[in-house]
Amino acid sequence: MLSREPIRKPQALNLEALFYWPAAMLLGLVVAYPILRTTVLSFTQMSLHTAFQPEFTGAQNYLRLAFDSRFHNSLTITAAFTIISVALEFALGLCLALTVGTFIRGRGIIRSFLLAPWTLPTAIIAVLWAWIFNDQYGVLNVLLLKMSVIHTPIAWLAEPGSAMASIIIADVWKTTPFVFLVLLAGIQSVPRDLYEAIEMDGGGAWAKFRYVTWPFLLPFVFISLTFRIIQSFAIFDLVYVMTGGGPGGATETVSVYSYQTYMRYLDIGYGSAQVVAVVIILAVTAYVLYQLLLKRYARLF
Amino acid sequence: MLWTVVAILFVYSLRDTASREQAGLSILMEPDGTGVWRDLVAEFNSRYPGAPVRLIEGPPATNTREDLYSTSFLSGDASYDIVYCDSIWVAKFAVAGWLRDLSDRLSESDRADFLPVELQAGSYQNKLYRMPAFTDAGVLYYRKDLVEKPPETFEELFDLAATLKTEDRWGFLWQGKQYEGLVTVFLEILWGYGGEWIDTETREVKLDSPEAVQAVRFLRRTVGTVSPPAVTTYVEEDTRNIFQNGRAVFLRNWPYVWTLMQRSESPLKGNVGIAPMAHAPGQISAATLGGWGFGISSYSRDPERAWQFVEFITRPEQLRQVQQRQGRIPSRRSLIPPEMLPVLTSARMRPPIPEYAQASDILQRWLSAALTGSVSAERAVQEAARETSLLLTK
Numbered sequence: 002m003l004s005r006e007p008i009r010k011p012q013a014l015n016l017e018a019l020f021y022w023p024a025a026m027l028l029g030l031v032v033a034y035p036i037l038r039t040t041v042l043s044f045t046q047m048s049l050h051t052a053f054q055p056e057f058t059g060a061q062n063y064l065r066l067a068f069d070s071r072f073h074n075s076l077t078i079t080a081a082f083t084i085i086s087v088a089l090e091f092a093l094g095l096c097l098a099l100t101v102g103t104f105i106r107g108r109g110i111i112r113s114f115l116l117a118p119w120t121l122p123t124a125i126i127a128v129l130w131a132w133i134f135n136d137q138y139g140v141l142n143v144l145l146l147k148m149s150v151i152h153t154p155i156a157w158l159a160e161p162g163s164a165m166a167s168i169i170i171a172d173v174w175k176t177t178p179f180v181f182l183v184l185l186a187g188i189q190s191v192p193r194d195l196y197e198a199i200e201m202d203g204g205g206a207w208a209k210f211r212y213v214t215w216p217f218l219l220p221f222v223f224i225s226l227t228f229r230i231i232q233s234f235a236i237f238d239l240v241y242v243m244t245g246g247g248p249g250g251a252t253e254t255v256s257v258y259s260y261q262t263y264m265r266y267l268d269i270g271y272g273s274a275q276v277v278a279v280v281i282i283l284a285v286t287a288y289v290l291y292q293l294l295l296k297r298y299a300r301l302f
Numbered sequence: 303m304l305w306t307v308v309a310i311l312f313v314y315s316l317r318d319t320a321s322r323e324q325a326g327l328s329i330l331m332e333p334d335g336t337g338v339w340r341d342l343v344a345e346f347n348s349r350y351p352g353a354p355v356r357l358i359e360g361p362p363a364t365n366t367r368e369d370l371y372s373t374s375f376l377s378g379d380a381s382y383d384i385v386y387c388d389s390i391w392v393a394k395f396a397v398a399g400w401l402r403d404l405s406d407r408l409s410e411s412d413r414a415d416f417l418p419v420e421l422q423a424g425s426y427q428n429k430l431y432r433m434p435a436f437t438d439a440g441v442l443y444y445r446k447d448l449v450e451k452p453p454e455t456f457e458e459l460f461d462l463a464a465t466l467k468t469e470d471r472w473g474f475l476w477q478g479k480q481y482e483g484l485v486t487v488f489l490e491i492l493w494g495y496g497g498e499w500i501d502t503e504t505r506e507v508k509l510d511s512p513e514a515v516q517a518v519r520f521l522r523r524t525v526g527t528v529s530p531p532a533v534t535t536y537v538e539e540d541t542r543n544i545f546q547n548g549r550a551v552f553l554r555n556w557p558y559v560w561t562l563m564q565r566s567e568s569p570l571k572g573n574v575g576i577a578p579m580a581h582a583p584g585q586i587s588a589a590t591l592g593g594w595g596f597g598i599s600s601y602s603r604d605p606e607r608a609w610q611f612v613e614f615i616t617r618p619e620q621l622r623q624v625q626q627r628q629g630r631i632p633s634r635r636s637l638i639p640p641e642m643l644p645v646l647t648s649a650r651m652r653p654p655i656p657e658y659a660q661a662s663d664i665l666q667r668w669l670s671a672a673l674t675g676s677v678s679a680e681r682a683v684q685e686a687a688r689e690t691s692l693l694l695t696k
Contacts, residue, residue: 049397049656053376071667136532137544156532161676247480248534249671264369265659267376267398 043273062274079254083233086172094180102188119178127242130171161251180225187221219298326353329384330360338627355611375400383602387432389423389593390658396426397656402598405430420633433616434633438592439649440490442577443553452577459580463528466551473528475541476554480670485662486590491517493588494581500653505694510687518672518679534673561629591649664689
C-alpha cells in the first residue's frame with residue numbers, strides 16, 4: 002500500500018493547488034472585491050442627497066453616462082492621449098531596444114541610464130515638466146528664444162493643443178523606458194543561430210527583423226502594449242499636476258473626472274458607473290490585443 | 303516573501319493606530335512656511351495639559367486638502383479631529399454630517415467681534431459649524447508711482463492698463479487658471495456688472511444674462527492685450543511674483559499681498575496702492591469673500607479637547623501672531639487694518655450650497671473654455687447656466 006503512494010498523481014496536484022491559494026486569496030481581496038463592490042454601487046444612488054446610504058436605482062447611472070457630454074469629452078481625450086502616447090512610446094522603445102540590443106559592451110550602463118525616467122515618481126516628473134513648459138521661467142521657452150525659433154514666449158499649458166502635447170511629451174519621456182525594457186528582454190531571448198541562418202540564406206537586416214526578431218517579439222509586444230494602454234487610459238497624476246484638466250477641460254481624462262465625481266462631488270454611485278464603464282472598455286481592448294498578437298504568435302509555432 | 307510583507311504591513315498598521323491613539327488629537331493644515339502654526343500648537347500643548355494636539359502639514363492646494371478630509375470622513379475615520387476649513391466647504395461638510403454644531407459654544411463677545419459675514423459663511427441653516435479665523439476678499443493693487451487715482455470703472459481699468467503697459471511690464475494681472483481662484487475673480491467682475499450667479503435663497507441659476515456675457519467678454523479682452531496670454535494658467539503666486547518684480551501695473555489678489563509688499567525687502571515698498579475692484583458705470587464694486595476657520599470633526603473621540611484648541615487658536619492674541627508672521631487678515635473687527643475694513647465688510651459670499659464644488663467646476667470649465675477662445679462668451683454662460691440648473695434641481 003505504502004509503496005503505491007508516490008505514484009498517485011492527484012495528491013501531488015492538490016498540494017500544488019494548495020500553494021496557489023494564498024496568492025489567489027490575496028488577489029481576490031485586493032482585486033475582485035473592489036471590482037464587485039464598485040459594480041454593485043454603480044447601480045445605486047449614493048451621495049450627499051442619500052446621506053451616503055446606497056439606494057438602488059437600476060441602470061439610471063448608466064443612462065446618465067450616455068447623456069453626459071463631459072464624460073464623452075473625457076473619453077475622447079483619454080483615447081486620443083492613449084493612442085498617440087502609446088504609439089510614440091512603442092516606436093521609440095522598439096528603436097532603442099533594437100539599437101541597444103546590438104551592443105555587447107556597455108549595455109548595462111546604457112540600460113540603467115535609459116531607465117532613470119521610469120524609476121522617478123510620476124507626480125515629481127509632472128512638477129518638473131510643468132516647470133519646463135512654464136511660459137515665464139521655463140527652460141523650453143528660453144532655449145527656443147535663444148535659437149530664434151520663436152520670438153515671444155509661448156504659454157504651452159494655456160492652449161488646448163499644446164497643453165495636450167506637453168502632457169504627451171512628459172508621458173513619452175517617462176514611460177518609453179518601460180517599453181524599451183520589455184522589448185529588450187524579448188530581443189535578448191531570440192536564439193542567435195537563427196540570425197546566422199538568415200545570413201547564410203543571404204538575408205539582410207530587414208529580413209532578420211521581419212522573419213526572426215518580430216515573430217519572437219510578439220508576446221513582448223503584447224505585454225508592453227497591454228500594460229501601456231491600460232496605464233495610459235487611467236492617466237491621472239501627470240494631468241492632475243500639470244494642467245488639472247484645463248484649459249477648459251481640454252485635458253480632462255476619464256480618471257480625473259471620476260476622481261472629481263467621487264472625491265469632490267461625493268457622488269459615489271455615479272463615479273462607480275464611470276469606473277465600471279472604463280473597465281469594460283479596457284477589457285475589450287485587452288481581448289482584441291490578445292487575439293491580434295498572442296493568438297497570432299501561437300499560430301506561428 | 304509575500305506573507306512576510308503582509309505580516310509586516312499588518313503589524314505596522316496596528317502600531318500606527320496605537321501610536322495615533324497616544325498622539326491625541328490632530329489637525330490637517332497648509333504647509334507651515336513661517337512656522338507660526340507649529341509654535342501656536344506647541345504653546346497650546348504646554349499651556350493646557352491634556353491630550354496633545356498634533357499638526358499635520360498637508361499639501362498647499364486647498365482642494366487637495368478638501369479631498370484628504372473627504373476621504374478620511376467618508377470612511378468614518380477619526381484621523382482628523384480639528385478641521386481647518388475653507389468657507390466653501392462648510393455647506394458640503396455640514397450636510398454630510400462631518401462637522402459638529404458649534405452654535406452654543408460661541409460666546410457673546412466673540413459673536414460681536416467676528417465679522418458678521420464670516421459667521422454667516424461658517425454657518426449652514428443657521429447653525430454654526432466653523433469658528434472664523436481669517437478673512438479674505440479680492441482687492442485691486444496698483445502702482446502708486448504710475449497711477450495717480452485708481453480706476454473706478456472697468457473701462458478705466460482697461461484703458462489705464464493699456465496706456466501704462468510697456469515692453470517688459472504688463473497692464474493687469476489676475477488668476478485665470480481653471481480652478482477656484484478663477485471663479486472668485488469672475489464673480490467680482492460679474493457682480494461689478496450687476497449680474498448674479500446663483501440665488502442663494504431660491505437656488506435659481508441667474509447666470510444666463512447680458513451682464514454675465516459682458517463679464518466674460520471683459521476678462522477675455524484682457525488676455526494677450528493688457529494681460530499676458532498665459533494669464534489663463536496663473537494662480538495667485540504666479541501673478542504676485544510678476545507684480546512684485548515690478549512687471550505689472552495692476553494686480554487682482556488677496557490681502558496677504560499687502561503685507562508682503564510692506565516688508566523692507568520688497569522692491570515695491572511704498573509704491574503699491576490698494577483699491578476695491580472696478581465696476582461698471584452705475585454699479586458698485588464687489589469683492590469675493592474667502593475665509594478660513596476651525597471646525598470639529600463629528601468623528602473626533604475628544605470633542606471637548608478639540609473645542610479647547612479651537613477656542614484657544616481663534617483668540618485675538620493667537621490670530622495676531624499669525625497676522626504678523628503670515629500676513630493673513632483675522633476675521634475679528636478689532637484686528638483688521640483700517641485700510642482693509644471697507645473692502646472686507648462689503649465682501650460677498652459665494653453661494654453656500656452643498657453642491658458648491660460641482661457648480662464651481664461647471665463654471666470654471668466653461669469660463670476657461672471661453673477665455674482660451676474655444677467657445678463664445680454667450681455659449682459659455684448659457685451652457686454653464688443650463689448644467690448648473692440641472693445640478694440644482696436634481
